[in-house]
Amino acid sequence: MQRxxxxxxxxxxxWAVLRALGYxxxxxxxxxxxxxxxxxxxxxxxxxxxEYNPSTDWADGGPLIDEAFIEVSYLGTGEWKARCWDEGGxxxxxxxxxxxxxxxxxxxxxxxxxxxxxxxxxxxx
Numbered sequence: 001m002q003r004x005x006x007x008x009x010x011x012x013x014x015w016a017v018l019r020a021l022g023y024x025x026x027x028x029x030x031x032x033x034x035x036x037x038x039x040x041x042x043x044x045x046x047x048x049x050x051e052y053n054p055s056t057d058w059a060d061g062g063p064l065i066d067e068a069f070i071e072v073s074y075l076g077t078g079e080w081k082a083r084c085w086d087e088g089g090x091x092x093x094x095x096x097x098x099x100x101x102x103x104x105x106x107x108x109x110x111x112x113x114x115x116x117x118x119x120x121x122x123x124x125x
Contacts (some may be wrong), residue, residue, distance in 0.1 A: 005105045005114045006094060012118055013055045013104050017064070020111035028052070054104050061100040064107045072099045082106040 008016060011028055018026040018034065025046070026036040032051045037044030054061035064070065070084045075095070082102035083093040092110045096102035108116065 001118050002115055003118050005108050005116060008105070008116075008118070009101065010055065013101065013108075014053055016108045016112075016116055016118075017054045017061075017104050018052065019116070020108045054107075055096075055101050056098075058100065061103055064103055068107055068110060070103055070106055072103060074099075084110055086110050 003012075005013075005016065011030060011032065014032065015026065015028040018028065018036065023034075023036045026034055027046075028034055032053045033048055034050055034052045035046055035048050037046055052060055054064060065072065068084045070082050072080060072082050075081055079095045079097065080099040080102040081093060081095050082099070082105065083091065084106055085091050090110075092106050094102055094105035094109055096105055108114075
């Protein structure tokens, strides 16, 4: 099912970040455990690797800020804004109810686009 990143939250958003990181075949269970290939090489073995919650856990989502040079600001209305530029100079902006939610959304948008196909493995919310 095709959805806009601005409408995706929770585990579905975490799964979208995995896709943006290059783990296209990754699965995410409701507890946040990731089943992914051991590498991004074709035919890699699928194993349960780790817990990954970039939209709610600073240990997972914080590094995205540094990697993509994301700027975050509070809008004063209960919403956060995150923005960044890609290597080609294109500008991206997304909002969220938390700073990490906004960061996860803009990261996905800048890497794979704003409209993504939500897999049954995303535990869409």
